[in-house]
Amino acid sequence: MAVTETYVGQPMLRKEDAKLLAGQGTYIDNQTMAGMVWMEVVRPPYVHATIDRIDTSAAAAVPGVIGVFTAADLEDSFPGGLPMVWPITEDIKIPTHWPLTKDKIRFAGDGVAVVVAETRAQAEDAAEAVIVEATVLPAVTDLEEAATDKVVIHEDLGTNVVVHWSHGGGGDQSVFESAPVIVQERYEQPRLIPNAIEPRGCLAYGIPAAGEYTLVSATQIPHICRVGLSLATGISQSKLRIIAPDVGGGFGSKLNVYAEEALALALARKTGRPVKWIESRSENYVATIHGRGVVHDCTLAGTEDGKIIGMKFVEMADMGAYFQLLTPGIPELGGWVYMGPYATEAYWYEFRGIMTNATPTDAYRGAGRPEATYVVERLVDAFARKIGKDPADVRRMNLHPPFTEPTTSVMGLNLDSGNYEPTFDRALELADYQQTRKEQAARRESGDVKQIGIGLSSYIEMCGLAPSAILGALRYVAGGWDAAEIECRPFGKVIVRTGTSPHGQGHETSWSQIVADGLGVSPDDVEVWHGDTSVTRLGMDTYGSRSAAVGGEAVRRAVEKVKEKARIIAAHELEVAEHDLEWTDGAYRVKGAPDKARTIADLATSAWHAHALPSDVEPVLEGTAVFDPPNFTWPAGTHVCVVEVDTETGGTEIVRYVAVDDIGNVINPMIVDGMVHGGVAQGIAEALYEEAVYDDQGNLMTSSMTQYLVPSAMEVPTMTLDRTVTPSTTNGLGVKGVGEAGTIAAPPAVVNAVHDAVAHLGVTQIGKPASPERVWRAIQDAKGGAA
Amino acid sequence: MTQIAITVNGVRHEAEVEPRTLLVYFIREQVGLTGTNVGCDTSSCGSCTVHVDGESVKSCTMLAVQADGREVTTIESMAGADGSMHPLQEAFHRNHGLQCGYCTPGMIMAAASYLNENPAPTEEEVRESLEGNLCRCTGYQNIVTSIMDAAGQMSGSVRGT
Numbered sequence: 001m002a003v004t005e006t007y008v009g010q011p012m013l014r015k016e017d018a019k020l021l022a023g024q025g026t027y028i029d030n031q032t033m034a035g036m037v038w039m040e041v042v043r044p045p046y047v048h049a050t051i052d053r054i055d056t057s058a059a060a061a062v063p064g065v066i067g068v069f070t071a072a073d074l075e076d077s078f079p080g081g082l083p084m085v086w087p088i089t090e091d092i093k094i095p096t097h098w099p100l101t102k103d104k105i106r107f108a109g110d111g112v113a114v115v116v117a118e119t120r121a122q123a124e125d126a127a128e129a130v131i132v133e134a135t136v137l138p139a140v141t142d143l144e145e146a147a148t149d150k151v152v153i154h155e156d157l158g159t160n161v162v163v164h165w166s167h168g169g170g171g172d173q174s175v176f177e178s179a180p181v182i183v184q185e186r187y188e189q190p191r192l193i194p195n196a197i198e199p200r201g202c203l204a205y206g207i208p209a210a211g212e213y214t215l216v217s218a219t220q221i222p223h224i225c226r227v228g229l230s231l232a233t234g235i236s237q238s239k240l241r242i243i244a245p246d247v248g249g250g251f252g253s254k255l256n257v258y259a260e261e262a263l264a265l266a267l268a269r270k271t272g273r274p275v276k277w278i279e280s281r282s283e284n285y286v287a288t289i290h291g292r293g294v295v296h297d298c299t300l301a302g303t304e305d306g307k308i309i310g311m312k313f314v315e316m317a318d319m320g321a322y323f324q325l326l327t328p329g330i331p332e333l334g335g336w337v338y339m340g341p342y343a344t345e346a347y348w349y350e351f352r353g354i355m356t357n358a359t360p361t362d363a364y365r366g367a368g369r370p371e372a373t374y375v376v377e378r379l380v381d382a383f384a385r386k387i388g389k390d391p392a393d394v395r396r397m398n399l400h401p402p403f404t405e406p407t408t409s410v411m412g413l414n415l416d417s418g419n420y421e422p423t424f425d426r427a428l429e430l431a432d433y434q435q436t437r438k439e440q441a442a443r444r445e446s447g448d449v450k451q452i453g454i455g456l457s458s459y460i461e462m463c464g465l466a467p468s469a470i471l472g473a474l475r476y477v478a479g480g481w482d483a484a485e486i487e488c489r490p491f492g493k494v495i496v497r498t499g500t501s502p503h504g505q506g507h508e509t510s511w512s513q514i515v516a517d518g519l520g521v522s523p524d525d526v527e528v529w530h531g532d533t534s535v536t537r538l539g540m541d542t543y544g545s546r547s548a549a550v551g552g553e554a555v556r557r558a559v560e561k562v563k564e565k566a567r568i569i570a571a572h573e574l575e576v577a578e579h580d581l582e583w584t585d586g587a588y589r590v591k592g593a594p595d596k597a598r599t600i601a602d603l604a605t606s607a608w609h610a611h612a613l614p615s616d617v618e619p620v621l622e623g624t625a626v627f628d629p630p631n632f633t634w635p636a637g638t639h640v641c642v643v644e645v646d647t648e649t650g651g652t653e654i655v656r657y658v659a660v661d662d663i664g665n666v667i668n669p670m671i672v673d674g675m676v677h678g679g680v681a682q683g684i685a686e687a688l689y690e691e692a693v694y695d696d697q698g699n700l701m702t703s704s705m706t707q708y709l710v711p712s713a714m715e716v717p718t719m720t721l722d723r724t725v726t727p728s729t730t731n732g733l734g735v736k737g738v739g740e741a742g743t744i745a746a747p748p749a750v751v752n753a754v755h756d757a758v759a760h761l762g763v764t765q766i767g768k769p770a771s772p773e774r775v776w777r778a779i780q781d782a783k784g785g786a787a
Numbered sequence: 788m789t790q791i792a793i794t795v796n797g798v799r800h801e802a803e804v805e806p807r808t809l810l811v812y813f814i815r816e817q818v819g820l821t822g823t824n825v826g827c828d829t830s831s832c833g834s835c836t837v838h839v840d841g842e843s844v845k846s847c848t849m850l851a852v853q854a855d856g857r858e859v860t861t862i863e864s865m866a867g868a869d870g871s872m873h874p875l876q877e878a879f880h881r882n883h884g885l886q887c888g889y890c891t892p893g894m895i896m897a898a899a900s901y902l903n904e905n906p907a908p909t910e911e912e913v914r915e916s917l918e919g920n921l922c923r924c925t926g927y928q929n930i931v932t933s934i935m936d937a938a939g940q941m942s943g944s945v946r947g948t
Contacts, residue, residue: 013880020888021876023822023862027889030821120812121805197826197834197923198889248824248889249923281827504887504924670883674929678886681926705831705921713917713927718910742926 002520002586002599007513008733011670012523014509019246026245028201028218029278036203037066039264039277040123042113042130043286046105047698048151048357049134054113059129064122066271068130070113071100077266082322083228083257085477086329093162095154095355097322099232099259099266105134106153107321107357108700109287114263116271120278139357139698143295143316146356153321153355162319163328163353167335170410171346175310179301183383187375189768191293191318191692193702194364195710198248199284204264205274213268214241217261220250221541222501224478226533228257228325233265240265244531247503251682252363253288254503255543256325260287282704290692291364293318294331294351296375300383301346306394308383310346313338313375319353320360327362328353329476333462333544334368336411340376341420341460341636342398347410357698363543365682365743366461373459374768377748378755381456385759390437391752392428395458395638399424406631406729413462413470415634416736419662419726424458424638427660430720431640436656444760449648452655453757455641457749463737464549464633464730481628482546483538484554486515486562488621490608492601494519494526496558499539500551501531505739506671507547511555513667514733518559519600520586538626545635545737548667553731554627561623562600569606569621570598572614633728633736637661639680639745645757650776652688652754654717659745661721664728664736672738673721679742681716686743687750688769689715758782791855795820796864804851810844811835813851814861822862822892826921833920836893837861843900845893845919862892865899875899875937884933886924894920898934906942910935 019025056068082097101110113130117123140151146160153160176182198218206213213235219225222242230237247254260277268275279287299312317331331351338349349372366373380398384391400409402419409415428434433454440452465471466480485497496515500507507530512523529535539551563583570588571578574596581588588603590596598606603621606612610619642656659676666672689709693701702708727734747768754770755763762782767774788803795818802817814837815821823846826834835846838860846859865873875895878884885891894917901908901916908916913934914927922930 014883016888017880017885018872020885020891021872021879021895022866023820023892025822025824025888027821027824029815029825121807195921195923196887196889197832197921198824198887199826247887248826249887251923281829281832506886674883674886674925677926677928678924679926682923704829705827706829710831710921710923712919712921713914713931716927718928718931719926 003516003522004585007516007523008667012509012513012668014506015512016506016508027198027248028203028216028245031203031216031245033205033274036274036276037116037118037271038120038123039267039275040115040127041111041260042115042127043109043111044105044132044134046134046136047108048137048139049105050137051103051105051112051132051134053133055131056113058131059115059126062122062126062129064118065126066116068113068115068126071098071102074100074266077270078232078262079234080231082259082262083231084323084325084327086326086475088165088328088332088475089163092328093157095157095322099262107359109359111259114267116267116275141356141358141694141698143318143354146354147316153357160355161352162355165332166350167411169348170412171310173346173348175301175346176299176312179309180304181302181387183300183379183386185298185379185382186295187298187378188295189292189371189374191290191361192364192686192690193285193290193692193708194251194253194288196249196251196253199279199281200254200258200288201278202261202264203274203276204268206268208269208272211236212239213265214243215261215265216243216245218247218254219244220247220254220501220503220543222531222533223499223539223541225257225261229261229265232262235265241534244501250503251365252291252367252543255363256289285703286359286700289324289362290359291361292371293361294371298375298379300379302383304387306387306389306397308342308344308398310344311338311376311379312348315351317351317353318358318361319355320358321355322360324360324362327360330361330363330368332368334372336413336462337369337372337460338376339410341400341458343400344410358694365679366740367544369461369740370744370747373744374748377457377752381752381755391456392433395456396421396424414631416631416729417726418634418636420458420636423636423660423662423724426722426724427638427640427658430660430722431642431656431658433640436642450644450646451757453643453645453753453755455749455751455753455756456638457745457752458638459745460634460636461741461744462632463545463635464629465544465546467631468628479628480540480550481626482540482551482554483626484551484558485624486558486622488562488600488604490605492521492525492604494521496526496528496555497536498528498530498551498555499536500547501541503542505542505547506668510548510667510671511552514552514555515559518556519562521600545739548733548735549633549728549731549737550627550629552667552735553733554625556732557625557627558623561625562621565623566600566603566621568614568617569603573598573606629730631730633664633730635661635663635736635738635741637741637745639749641749641753643753643757645754645775647758647779650772650779652770652775654684657717657719659719659721659742660723661741662724662726663738663741665725665734666723667735675738676721676742677719679740680719680746681711683743683746684716684750685711686769687747691769789852791852793854793857793859795859796861806850806852808851809847810849810851810854811846814846814859820861820863824889824892826889831921833897834890834893836896836920838896838900843897862896865895874940878933878937878940882929882933882936884925884929890920890922894922894930902938902941907938
């Protein structure tokens, strides 16, 4: 029977929920196998040290231990180091990154040995029994200090400043000297720890005699892992299967090819046993990538009446002790949004990537774009303060005019579409901006202890990663396409094999909505399979707000291919010409005689039994599409945050948070709202609470969830959301992507609000996170350092 | 090794455990119920929340030997015998109260225990009650909505706004 309801655009409840609510998720730590053994990585308590001697004898004697291995013992296991796939410049200096370090410990997560034992507890006990004698070296985690090369992390590279990338600039650069108003600011953005609630973990097993291996891993990127781990371990790609089971959040932290994945595969090969590794949270804090860790020197050139002529940014970015998969590319990914949504005339962005004795940085929700948006939006506020204008007025007068066809921005790339002012106006309306300004004035007038601050953040982001040709031009080694295969089973069930790899984003639901609309079936008749390189053979996985705009569009195109074939069979069966058919009410119908019809279920059955197909039509109704987007997508929006700051304690309470985003068309508004909620919460966390802190010996002080403040329901406010819709021109769905919008927009909105609440006290700078201590100190400093 | 007997979801389990075995690993690895997740090692995240004698407990804060002779309830027992979802599970589904789902069993167990104590909470009270349960996906908004919705359903009153 044809289904005529329209599902795209509806808040359809999720298909993923039932098993997760029942406690039947397939998360990695729920997986076990006969003969399985446990792996534990030995990470001695050093940050920077040369290894003098490793004594594994006591560890080897621990009951249940099968083997203890150092880098030397695994010399033949790793033909290549761990992959870094974005050598962004020709002269970038790339350190070799072995799964176990050979000579020197360069950060707290550096593994020096690995233990395999029968049980989890035995492996932990044995890891503690490994004796590592080392000579401690001075450690460096401060960027400017690291840049002096007094302590060099990789001697063979000769320097910690391993890469310098410059956008090259756009427009007249002299404005940064000659403009009527010049604003210069420095902004520091500390490292963040991603904190997916499920730590990492993996299970490797195989048939050594056949050279075949499978890795089940809590990863966002099974397809990329297959390539990367094949290079690292020498296992042929054709004999390596990667499975991402249910994954408990990623936020970029599982967008990587990690040492433990390579080690587990190598040890499954070496021991012939299934090898499982589960990361502890404390281990996660040092061994899984961090985000941010950047300092920007910023210049805005403007006029007295508020026009932004140009913006210039020179960044130092903390790479950590090694490159992980994308490390040096993360700042560059932000390098295309430093004009924000504004029609500026001049653009400059460059950065230096600097090695430190800390955990490698890499993609953390937003990946480069939050860093960029934070400094742009803080700088615009600083400009407004300097010329004595309302920051809303300054933003509105500088917004880029609307465009529905791709247009080239001052930074040089094409933007797909944009209409920023309605989004901006709606955000201010929902925040009751004018009235709140009046309340703020009254509080200031009365000298209330609690002062109101209003923070704005207007952003643009680059999503839908990515057009392969542009990636190639940017020296990224892989492509940005994605794929979908649709198989119509006889009697009406449809299987979708998607190349995206969801870990909370609800692709099973959203892709079902696309297919249901296209094929005239119920979403309940659609099954979406993902995250297994042997089942969903083609794909580029899930990150960078790409899944709907690239993978979802591939699904839509695969639907069209199915329908092309179905039309031929329908015409044959109904004994009419193809052009006499039309697709209406969920079926191919004869024009003028709609009762003469064939549904997809009918045609899938015909194509399957193949009793009477046209002679030139192959059996089976299916379609495959590989979609390489012609452009990025460019969502935009404005967020408004209203805070109350206690000027005696420095404490901040968010009293209102409004997010109005334009992410193009929306497949499932319920899922989209949920992503914005989560993204904004992570942005609020970044703005007010979270910060990886190191002592002067390079030890991570915020080394567990008790010191690193992941916000609870008490700290995150109820948010007000709305959307405007400017469809993308990059894909047939018109979608732009939403996974990172909240995390990009929220930090400057919140910190601008805090700053706004105390600016009248003479505060000229507020650091991030705007903790009570920082805010209190800023107020005291403004008073003349009385405290 | 210590001999213990713990009733989990109505079934008595006798086992020998190492004294250091945490209740959560007893539930997951010896009883074989993997719905209760582990998200940290500092009793911060609440993913492992279960009920012990009806009270919500982070099962990583308790040794298995401390639960000897007691009744433990996990996420696996929340659905009815006929497979029908508990009102909290239904409400989380209806209000999109979960994304990756990893914190969800702990959230539901914490909320079930809390609604038992306070069947008609305010939103602020619900937020306070969740202080020990961390979620990284949802920003908590739809979790709070789900619990308010479930409270309404469970008390038979009209769903609050």
